[in-house]
Structure formats: C-alpha cells, structure tokens
Amino acid sequence: MxxxxxxxxxxxxxxxxxxxxxxxxxxxxxxxxxxxxxxxxxxxxxxxxxxxxxxxxxxxxxxxxxxxxxxxxxxxxxxxxxxxxxxxxxxxxxxxxxxxxxxxxxxxxxxxxxxxxxxxxxxxxxxxxxxxxxxxxxLPGNGNLPSTLRPLSQQLQAALTDNLQSPPTLDALAYGFSLRKETLIRAFKQDTGLTPGSFLNIARVEFAKSRLRAGEALADVSYQSGFADQSHFHRTFVNYTAATPRQYARSISDNK
The missing domain is CATH 2.60.120.10 (Jelly Rolls)
Incomplete structure (x- = not known):
C-alpha cells in the first residue's frame, strides 16, 4: 500500500x-x-x-x-x-x-x-x-429532521468538547452523572453511533482542520487540539481523514 x-x-x-x-x-x-x-x-x-x-x-x-x-x-x-x-x-x-x-x-x-x-x-x-x-x-426525496439527542448525550458531548486540551475522564463523567461508566458509554453510542472516545477524536480532528485552514503551524495546532504530541496528532488525523495534517494544510493553502 x-x-x-x-x-x-x-x-x-x-x-x-x-x-x-x-x-x-x-x-x-x-x-x-x-x-x-x-x-x-x-x-x-x-x-x-x-x-x-x-x-x-x-x-x-x-x-x-x-x-x-x-x-x-x-x-x-x-x-x-x-x-x-x-x-x-x-x-x-x-x-x-x-x-x-x-x-x-x-x-x-x-x-x-x-x-x-x-x-x-x-x-x-x-x-x-x-x-x-x-x-x-x-436529489430524490428529503428525510425527517434528525432526532434530538437525549439530554445525557448532549451534556456528554458538551463536556468532552468544552476543553479539548484537557477533557474530563469517563470515570469523572460517569461519577458526575451517577452512572456506571459502561452505562454511560452504551447510552452515548446508542444515541450517536460513536463511542465517547471516537467522538472526542473526531472533534479534535475537526478543530485541527479549522486551525490548519487558518494557516496556523502544525505544532501549535497539535497542542491546541489536545493531542499528546505530534505523533499522536499525525496518527489520529490519518486514521479519521486518510490524509496527513501536512497534506491537508498544504493543499488548502495552495488552493486559497
């Protein structure tokens, strides 16, 4: 490959x-x-x-x-x-x-x-x-408006994305919701189709893309998006976009 x-x-x-x-x-x-x-x-x-x-x-x-x-x-x-x-x-x-x-x-x-x-x-x-x-x-046909997430999932999404650099742990969130961690994960996946971990990774990648489009340096974007290091940033970005951060940043810059 x-x-x-x-x-x-x-x-x-x-x-x-x-x-x-x-x-x-x-x-x-x-x-x-x-x-x-x-x-x-x-x-x-x-x-x-x-x-x-x-x-x-x-x-x-x-x-x-x-x-x-x-x-x-x-x-x-x-x-x-x-x-x-x-x-x-x-x-x-x-x-x-x-x-x-x-x-x-x-x-x-x-x-x-x-x-x-x-x-x-x-x-x-x-x-x-x-x-x-x-x-x-x-396009053939329109569907219904997307269903509203349950308050639990809405609150969990907000908690995970409020501070991408230092989001609360699932253990802390489960304690705050008075739920078992497994119950929290299962309810969130039922609503969104994603685990909380995948949702957080996607949110970080989308935020990183917005900063790369703004012309910020890769190292700064990696830190702002909450990744542990450049290697973690690169690996996660590739996993969810099938492109490297540098490819994305350079291509967007070349086509402005």
Missing part, C-alpha cells in the same frame, strides 16, 4: 463548501462523522460504505449522500484502489430537512455533481451556489 503522504489528493474550499479529491487510494478510514452534509462520487474502482449497520457497495458513477453527523466508514475493497470526490456542504448551504442517506445511480445527477467539481477547481464562487442548489433540489 502506498505511503499516505504519496497518495495524490487535494482539498479545495470556497464559501460554504469544501471539495476533497483523491486518486488511486487504498487508504482506509476509521468510523467517523462530519459536521456537514457530505456527498461522495466514485470515479474509479469500488468502495464499501457502512452506515447504520448497513453496507453499500459503490462503483464508478455512483453518488452517496451522507447527512451531517452520521457515523460511517467508506473504504476500498481489500487490495484495490479507488478514486473519488467528496463534497462537504455547510449547514447554511443545505435545504431543511436535509436529504436522506442514499446511494444514487443517475448519470444526469452525476454530471451535475461533476459540474460543481469543475466550478470549485476553477474557483468560480459566483456560479457555485446555484449549481449546488440545483443538485440538492434534484
């Missing part, structure tokens, strides 16, 4: 949207989620996406719509490479309610998606909002 820093991939941002483009990669992700609605397009090869305990086998020409905060993994088949685009759409860009989780095999919609990619690659912020609206309005 190629070293991840050698995988060809770019990250581009325009207001309200980020585009990730990755070519011929065998790199896998850990189960994760995004704060934005994400729409992926498979360009070459096959990808197995697991979401809500269901597997979806995606092939070239397929689109997959993943609502915000939905835990999932989208990984290549063993020993095979695939190429793909991922669009991440900010909340203000999306209709309410958001489109449902779905796999779409529709050449016309795939072509619309590719037109959005071209606009982003050329930095065409003027025509981009209308093109995104056109695609979102053409």
């Amino acid at each position: 190629p070293i991840i820093r050698d995988i060809q991939q770019t990250f581009r941002r325009l207001p309200g949207v980020e585009l990730r483009s990755t070519w011929r990669s065998q790199q896998a992700y850990k189960r994760h989620s995004h704060p934005e609605l994400s729409i992926g397009a498979i360009l070459d090869g096959q990808t197995c996406c697991v979401c809500h305990q269901q597997e979806y086998l995606l092939q070239a020409g397929d689109l997959i719509v993943i609502p915000a905060l939905t835990p999932h993994s989208c990984n290549p088949l063993a020993g095979q490479a695939r190429s793909y685009h991922m669009l991440y759409l900010a909340q203000e860009t999306c209709p309410q309610p958001e489109p449902t989780l779905q796999v779409i095999r529709n050449p016309q919609l795939f072509h619309q998606y590719q037109q959005i990619v071209t606009l982003i690659e050329h930095g065409n912020a003027r025509e981009l909002p209308a093109a995104i609206d056109h695609l979102l309005n053409a």
Whole structure:
C-alpha cells in the first residue's frame, strides 16, 4: 500500500463548501462523522460504505449522500484502489430537512455533481451556489429532521468538547452523572453511533482542520487540539481523514 503522504489528493474550499479529491487510494478510514452534509462520487474502482449497520457497495458513477453527523466508514475493497470526490456542504448551504442517506445511480445527477467539481477547481464562487442548489433540489426525496439527542448525550458531548486540551475522564463523567461508566458509554453510542472516545477524536480532528485552514503551524495546532504530541496528532488525523495534517494544510493553502 502506498505511503499516505504519496497518495495524490487535494482539498479545495470556497464559501460554504469544501471539495476533497483523491486518486488511486487504498487508504482506509476509521468510523467517523462530519459536521456537514457530505456527498461522495466514485470515479474509479469500488468502495464499501457502512452506515447504520448497513453496507453499500459503490462503483464508478455512483453518488452517496451522507447527512451531517452520521457515523460511517467508506473504504476500498481489500487490495484495490479507488478514486473519488467528496463534497462537504455547510449547514447554511443545505435545504431543511436535509436529504436522506442514499446511494444514487443517475448519470444526469452525476454530471451535475461533476459540474460543481469543475466550478470549485476553477474557483468560480459566483456560479457555485446555484449549481449546488440545483443538485440538492434534484436529489430524490428529503428525510425527517434528525432526532434530538437525549439530554445525557448532549451534556456528554458538551463536556468532552468544552476543553479539548484537557477533557474530563469517563470515570469523572460517569461519577458526575451517577452512572456506571459502561452505562454511560452504551447510552452515548446508542444515541450517536460513536463511542465517547471516537467522538472526542473526531472533534479534535475537526478543530485541527479549522486551525490548519487558518494557516496556523502544525505544532501549535497539535497542542491546541489536545493531542499528546505530534505523533499522536499525525496518527489520529490519518486514521479519521486518510490524509496527513501536512497534506491537508498544504493543499488548502495552495488552493486559497
């Protein structure tokens, strides 16, 4: 398998949207989620996406719509490479309610998606909002608004993200909620699809991405995000994004 820093991939941002483009990669992700609605397009090869305990086998020409905060993994088949685009759409860009989780095999919609990619690659912020609206309005069906988390899970999320550098331990949180630690973890996973540890890692990675986009140094971002050291930062970032922090920072900087 190629070293991840050698995988060809770019990250581009325009207001309200980020585009990730990755070519011929065998790199896998850990189960994760995004704060934005994400729409992926498979360009070459096959990808197995697991979401809500269901597997979806995606092939070239397929689109997959993943609502915000939905835990999932989208990984290549063993020993095979695939190429793909991922669009991440900010909340203000999306209709309410958001489109449902779905796999779409529709050449016309795939072509619309590719037109959005071209606009982003050329930095065409003027025509981009209308093109995104056109695609979102053409997606089959809208779902229900996401269910509200139970107060316990909401409070646990807030406690974990209030101080990324020094979050409370699960033992301390369980004591504060007058629950067994195992009960706390099980209830949180039932609500969010993630363990508290995975949720914290994802929150740290998303915060790190925001600071890298702001142009801050890798060492500073690692500390601000709560990682024990640069090695821990690098390893966790790769596990949840299939890119290195330096790749992400350099690509975003090159495409400003």
